[in-house]
Structure formats: structure tokens, C-alpha cells
Amino acid sequence: MTIALNTPTVDGVGEAMAALREWQDDEAPMQLHSGDLGWNHRFGTAETTAVVRIWSRDGRILAVGMLDSPTLVRMTVAPDAFQDADLARRLVEDLSLPERGVLPEGAVSVEAPLGLRLHELLSEEGWGVDEPWTPLFRDLTEPVEVPGVRISSIGPEQAQDFADVLRSAFDTSRPTPAYWRAMSAGPFYADARCLGAYDDQGRAAAVVTVWSAGPGKPGLVEPMGVHEDHRGRGYGRAITLAGAAALREMGSSSVRVCTPSTNVGAVATYKAAGFEVRPEVRDRVRTA
Numbered sequence: 001m002t003i004a005l006n007t008p009t010v011d012g013v014g015e016a017m018a019a020l021r022e023w024q025d026d027e028a029p030m031q032l033h034s035g036d037l038g039w040n041h042r043f044g045t046a047e048t049t050a051v052v053r054i055w056s057r058d059g060r061i062l063a064v065g066m067l068d069s070p071t072l073v074r075m076t077v078a079p080d081a082f083q084d085a086d087l088a089r090r091l092v093e094d095l096s097l098p099e100r101g102v103l104p105e106g107a108v109s110v111e112a113p114l115g116l117r118l119h120e121l122l123s124e125e126g127w128g129v130d131e132p133w134t135p136l137f138r139d140l141t142e143p144v145e146v147p148g149v150r151i152s153s154i155g156p157e158q159a160q161d162f163a164d165v166l167r168s169a170f171d172t173s174r175p176t177p178a179y180w181r182a183m184s185a186g187p188f189y190a191d192a193r194c195l196g197a198y199d200d201q202g203r204a205a206a207v208v209t210v211w212s213a214g215p216g217k218p219g220l221v222e223p224m225g226v227h228e229d230h231r232g233r234g235y236g237r238a239i240t241l242a243g244a245a246a247l248r249e250m251g252s253s254s255v256r257v258c259t260p261s262t263n264v265g266a267v268a269t270y271k272a273a274g275f276e277v278r279p280e281v282r283d284r285v286r287t288a
Contacts (some may be wrong), residue, residue: 003057003090005100013037013049017188019061023079024213026254030135030281031076031113033256034191035211035220036066041186042179048186053102055090060088065102072283073102074111077118088117092125096286102242110284122284129282132261136275137218139254144245145274147197147238154180154194161196169206169225183209193246197239205230206239206284215251222257226269236269244273 008016020034041048051067053075062084063077073095081087094100095110103110109130112118154162159177166175183189191213197206208224221243226236244255259266261280270275 001058003055003062003068003087005053005055005090005094005102007101008052008054010045010049010056013052014187015061016052016054016064019078020064020076021213021217022075023216025079026139026218028218030064030115030256030258030278031220032064032074032111033218033220034188034209034213035222036074038186038188038192038211039183039209039222040066040068041188044182045186050081055087055094057087060236063091063177068111069256070104071107072111073146076113078114082113082115083117085117086213088121091118092121093123095172096125106288108286111234112284114279116282117206119284127135127284127286130285132280132282133258134261134267135256135258135278136267136270137254137256137278138270138275140219140248140252141246143230144241144248147241147245149205149235149238150198151194151239151242152198154196156181156184158196158204162194162207165196165204165227166223166225168227168229170223193243193250195239195242195246197235199230199235203227203230205233208239208243210243210247210255210271212247212250212252213258216253218254219247219250219252220256224257231265237267237272240270240273240275253268 017034053065054061062081065073065079065088094102098105159180163175163177192211195211196204199205206226211220247255
């Protein structure tokens with residue numbers, strides 16, 4: 001049967017979220033998570049809908065992609081379709097041809113989990129690999145250590161704290177209190193917890209948002225940041241532990257995150273919070 005590609009309606013995004021939740025598994029490689037779509041909702045419902053791509057066959061969703069930027073699509077595939085040859089060929093076509101409405105001409109990137117037939121076909125088409133990223137994983141079977149600093153939930157009154165920390169942590173002016181309000185007003189925030197770590201003077205030192213994919217499924221850290229004025233004092237480890245504990249309370253079986261391998265500070269922070277390093281992954285890139 002023919003494989004169809006579409007940009008969904010608002011209801012269709014909910015179906016994509018349901019598929020992503022179902023596909024999460026502790027043994028699966030790092031892949032697009034339902035929390036990635038939840039975090040993207042900080043830009044609004046219409047904007048999130050516009051960047052989602054769904055591949056389906058006979059009414060069943062086989063693959064979900066999200067345009068993280070106009071030239072980067074992050075995607076994953078149903079577990080039983082990792083080696084589906086017809087799907088892999090269709091994905092290569094849709095990723096390669098600008099008229100299909102996924103990626104433009106020129107230099108573009110694709111993030112996809114290890115083990116997909118897609119990778120073999122992209123290599124045959126001359127696609128290369130980008131800089132390495134480090135996936136990290138922590139099992140949540142056992143209770144999580146106490147963070148050792150004051151942890152508070154981030155609500156409307158703390159939206160400015162959330163924005164201030166992320167602006168400092170990622171050296172960008174983009175995060176605003178409106179980010180938090182849009183994200184928290186979204187239809188998927190019921191799966192999330194947003195927390196802040198505060199110093200003895202009540203200043204926000206670090207924030208984290210974590211996303212559940214449901215009981216017995218791995219949760220996601222997206223994003224976590226430490227204010228530049230509080231780096232090197234253990235706040236990154238503390239807020240990560242707090243996020244992991246929140247996911248455990250929601251029934252998550254584990255927690256995962258992926259960070260650029262060059263960001264040695266982030267890797268060290270997650271390791272200090274009990275995360276295990278998994279084999280590096282790389283985006284696929286077409287340079288021209």
C-alpha cells in the first residue's frame with residue numbers, strides 16, 4: 001500500500017504524540033520523544049502543527065518528524081518498521097526532494113535513531129555525518145538522591161525565573177516568560193514538570209523541564225540550564241536529580257537526554273546525576 005506524507009491538523013499532532021509515546025522504550029536508541037513536541041509548543045499551537053510531518057500507510061502512523069529548524073528534521077520510526085524497505089525508500093525521497101515539503105535545497109540535516117534502514121540508503125545517496133552527540137540514560141527503578149538545594153515548581157509567578165536562567169545558560173535572548181506560558185498552556189503539558197533550583201538568597205540558579213511518555217516509559221529532559229552566575233556549584237546536578245525524581249513520581253521507567261559531545265560540562269553534569277553514557281550518535285547531513 002502507498003505510504004502517505006502529510007502535515008497534520010491540530011488533532012493530527014495529538015495522534016503523532018500518541019504514536020511517539022507508544023514507541024518509547026528503555027531498550028530503544030535515542031529518538032524523537034513526545035516531549036520534544038511538547039517543548040516545541042512554546043512557539044504556539046499553529047507553529048507546532050506546521051513543523052510536524054507524519055508518514056502513514058493504511059491509516060497507521062509509521063514515522064513522525066519535527067522540523068527543529070527549516071534545515072533540520074528530527075524523526076523516528078515505529079519499532080517494527082526500522083527495517084521497512086518501502087518506508088526507508090519513501091523517506092529518502094521525501095527528505096531529498098524540496099517539493100515534498102520537508103527539507104529545502106542545499107545543506108540540510110536529519111536526526112534519526114540508530115538502526116534504521118534509512119541510514120544505509122542515505123549513505124548510498126552520498127549523505128555524510130555531522131558532529132557527535134552523547135546520549136545519556138538513567139534508570140529510575142530505585143529512588144533518586146535528594147538534590148540538597150531548595151527546589152520549587154515553576155508556575156506563572158516564576159516564568160521570569162525560567163526565562164532568565166535559560167537566556168543565561170544558552171547565551172541567547174530568545175527565552176521569555178511567554179515561552180513558559182505558551183508551553184504550559186499547551187495540550188501536552190500534563191506530561192511535564194518544570195522545576196527551579198534556588199540559592200540561599202532566593203535567586204533562580206537552575207531550571208529543568210522533564211516530559212513523561214507515560215508509566216513504564218522513558219522520560220525526557222528538555223531543557224535543563226544553569227545560570228552563568230551559579231555554575232560550578234552543583235546546581236546542574238541538583239536540578240537534574242529533581243527532574244529525575246519528578247519523572248519517577250509520574251511513573252517513568254527511566255530518563256534520557258542527548259547533548260553535543262563537545263559540551264563536556266553538560267556531559268559531566270548528567271554523569272554526576274547518575275546518568276550513564278551511551279554510544280555517540282550523529283545527524284546525517286547533505287552539504288549541498
